[in-house]
Amino acid sequence: MQTEVNVVFLVLASALFAVLMVAFVVIFLYITQKRSFKYSENLIKIKQEYDSAILNSQIEVQAQTLKEVSEELHDNVGQLLSSVIIHIKVLGDKGNSEIQNHIEDTKALVMDVKEQVRHISRSISPQHIEDFGLWDSITYQADRINRIGTIKIDLKIEGHQKHFNPRIELVLFRMVQELMNNAIKHSECENIYIKLVYINNKLTISVKDDGKGFDKTEILKNRQFKDGSGLHALENKAKYINCSITFTSGGNGTRITLIKDFENENY
């Protein structure tokens, strides 16, 4: 009788022990998994913060460099060109009538160069973008390209224009500038359509071209090469200012849409 009780007890105890053992294993593995997930999440967060800080300093360095280049172009090169024009004028006064026409042509060319330098200086100056806002800066840039005449840029605005955080507007402007340059350099397009839509505190910018289009996956595959790095940089900038970016590309051209919600931004 005693043996029977002992055996029954042992069998039941082992079954109970097995249940506890399984529960222990499952709980232990679950906790390990949770810890691992948390650790990975923290790692991703740290990496994102690090990337953001790097991008921020890159943008600051770029802004500072462009500011210096812009000032240099405006103050030094502009002044030098003004001096050249004065000298040409003096030469014209002294020269005979045979070379008069050449001198006039040269003067016109130098004045044109001076004008171009002034435009470049303005378009790269962060201060100019901050002072005039996103829409005017894009308009200025588009006018400059339209004047060259090879590609036509069509600009449209919907809603009431607003001025948001200048730091974010500067990044948005650089992105639009990059998109225009990409279209001109790679798409073989004839027209670029840029539309800015202001609805409440949301700004949607679409940049569309009628070029040959591209395969985003193929380009991003070559990210280590120059082709993909531009797109990657655009995506990074978008992430940095918390703006969504979508690419649609095919035989009819490429459309890139940027959507920035300024609702929670300090502006």
Place this chain on the structure above:
Amino acid sequence: MDLVSFYNIFVIISAASILLPNMGGLIVFKRLDIEGKKILAFFAIFIIVEFVITWLGFHKINNMPMFSIFELLEYGFFAYLFYTNIKELRWKKFIKYASFFYFTFAIFVLLFIRSIYEFNSETRVVESLLLVLFSLLYFNELSKALQTEQISIKKIPMFWMSIGILFYFMSNFFLFLFYNEISKITPTLWAIHSVVNTAANFLFMISFLCRQK
């Protein structure tokens, strides 16, 4: 309802529960890789074995010879699963040598200690010990992997298989050890095996279903 009828219901449910992993396997059949299809094939063989064993049992025909063969097949199948899923080389070697030892021991017991017509307690106990050990080795490796990789354990088929194996063989350890005594004094205690077997088959079914999207 008397205790024996109650026990018989448990036995029938337990035997039928082998259909659970097979159903699970068929539900996700399209998503099964070669490894998954091999496991499903084993469980399909188990249906036949389980059916024959239960049928013989109900007709008071000694089913122990069939059970002895099934035991070897079962060990081979589970040991193979651990062998393929455990990555560390020394533990793979351990499983290989342990399996060689197990099969030698099982044949020795069959030839010299127990008749093929009685329950092979010793072999079953060694099988339980080894498979519990293998599952713990697997969990140890899994816990290490979890520290470096982002894996969701509930989506790992082998995790559910190992839980089922650990639960089944640990719960039944003393039942296997004292089977010959129990069958004389309280045969209905085998109902514990039926409950545990049903639960293990349920866990094996999850090992298939966890592959669903």
